[in-house]
Amino acid sequence: AQKITQTQPGMFVQEKEAVTLDCTYDTSDPSYGLFWYKQPSSGEMIFLIYQGSYDQQNATEGRYSLNFQKARKSANLVISASQLGDSAMYFCAMSSSGGYNKLIFGAGTRLAVHP
Amino acid sequence: GAGVSQSPRYKVAKRGQDVALRCDPISGHVSLFWYQQALGQGPEFLTYFQNEAQLDKSGLPSDRFFAERPEGSVSTLKIQRTQQEDSAVYLCASSLMTGTENYGYTFGSGTRLTVV
Numbered sequence: 001a002q003k004i005t006q007t008q009p010g011m012f013v014q015e016k017e018a019v020t021l022d023c024t025y026d027t028s029d030p031s032y033g034l035f036w037y038k039q040p041s042s043g044e045m046i047f048l049i050y051q052g053s054y055d056q057q058n059a060t061e062g063r064y065s066l067n068f069q070k071a072r073k074s075a076n077l078v079i080s081a082s083q084l085g086d087s088a089m090y091f092c093a094m095s096s097s098g099g100y101n102k103l104i105f106g107a108g109t110r111l112a113v114h115p
Numbered sequence: 116g117a118g119v120s121q122s123p124r125y126k127v128a129k130r131g132q133d134v135a136l137r138c139d140p141i142s143g144h145v146s147l148f149w150y151q152q153a154l155g156q157g158p159e160f161l162t163y164f165q166n167e168a169q170l171d172k173s174g175l176p177s178d179r180f181f182a183e184r185p186e187g188s189v190s191t192l193k194i195q196r197t198q199q200e201d202s203a204v205y206l207c208a209s210s211l212m213t214g215t216e217n218y219g220y221t222f223g224s225g226t227r228l229t230v231v
Contacts, residue, residue: 004157037222042224043206043224043225043227044225045158045206045208045220045222046222047220047221091157091158093157100146100165100170100171101210101220102148102160102163103148103150103158103160103220104160105157105158106157107156107157108156108157
């Protein structure tokens with residue numbers, strides 16, 4: 001069965017510093033996608049970054065980068081130069097087999113950015 | 116519209132009451148998903164539509180849950196005879212695409228259902 005594990009219930013970081021949010025996954029599918037979403041207190045899920053299992057390079061989107069280590073089955077999110085507006089819940093997710101990217105989410109990590 | 120719109124934003128239901136939650140996806144989006152997010156947890160898949168066809172309802176927790184998208188646009192999630200364990204945020208997401216390249220989801224802000 002597919003599973004996403006986020007072991008950090010909460011993290012805090014000083015403004016302007018970098019932070020890494022951990023994510024490990026378990027799947028037997030040869031092809032899969034890994035996602036990170038941000039959920040502020042308003043409730044909507046905001047897409048941050050995507051990594052395909054066959055992508056050779058780590059994905060980057062502005063201040064977000066995904067540290068993809070396939071052999072270790074980890075897909076950590078790195079946020080550089082943290083901003084106060086980055087304070088939110090962060091969810092790692094994996095697309096399941098089936099062809100339309102039904103997502104399996106982890107339990108999330110709450111990030112607090114301190115001034 | 117510019118985003119995925121869900122209504123109502125909040126719903127309080129008495130145990131045993133039926134509720135209907137509405138999702139207005141982005142115009143033209145083919146794929147539509149419903150997820151259930153219990154307090155302090157990540158979202159869990161409920162059901163998937165491709166246009167008006169419900170291709171996957173494997174996540175619906177019981178036969179009290181029913182979803183429809185009759186014209187391939189607006190979708191309604193209906194919960195009959197609500198129970199306390201149904202209390203959660205119900206998230207809707209839509210995407211222009213189908214298939215394995217479908218990572219361009221847009222989520223709505225959700226409906227927070229509280230069953231008392």
